[in-house]
Amino acid sequence: MPQPETRLTRREHYEADTRHRQAKYWPAWKRTSRNRGCTMESKFLPVIIVDTREQSPLVFKHLPARLGTLATGDYSLAGCEELFSIERKSIPDLISSCTTGRERFERELHRLRGFRFARLLIVGNEADVLAHRYRSNATPKAVLHSLWAFEARYNVPVGLRRTLTVPPSWLNGGCSGSRVSCSM
DSSP: OOOOOOOOOHHHHHHHHHHHHHHHHSOHHHHSSSOOSSOSOTTOOOOEEEETTOSSOOOOSSSOEEEEOOSSSSEEETTOTTTEEEEEEEHHHHHHHHTTTHHHHHHHHHHHTTSSEEEEEEESOHHHHHTTOSSSSOOHHHHHHHHHHHHHHHTOOEEEESSSOOOHHHHTTOSOSSSOOOOO
16 A cells, blocks of 8 residues: 655745755854854854954953954954954054055955955044144044045945944944044
8 A cells, every 4th residue: 555645844844954954054063052153043152363463452351252363353253253353453553554564454454355244443533643643754634544545445344442442333333434433
């Protein structure tokens, strides 16, 4: 006697299809309950990767951080090093990046274009640059216009912060527009 044809419900078909896609396209470590990195589960706590070449790294109070070597940027997330990058500059570092180290800095900004989330965090505010509180012959107007040109040319949002605390709204893209000034 032939077996009657069994039909899957929509839910069973969806679950079987989802398991097949996960097995085919997702690495095994993303399918496990102990995931590491950028997954959509809400139970994971992101680990911040601080570049080993960072001379005075930020101190993170609420998230774990560890040292690691990053190809681009100063900060990233574990498992998302190819997707997430933040480059931090102080005002004197920014001035040297806009004058003598411009070619190297533009290469770094070009590499940042490949990230889904990339930010340039300037520790200082626009008033410090406009008041010429740095040691260089570069005019404040030239420095700020270079910064805005970098933002437009390389599609990397720039945030000017007086303090080292960064609000979550800035990380989510809260600072938008062609001339971003997020000073407190």
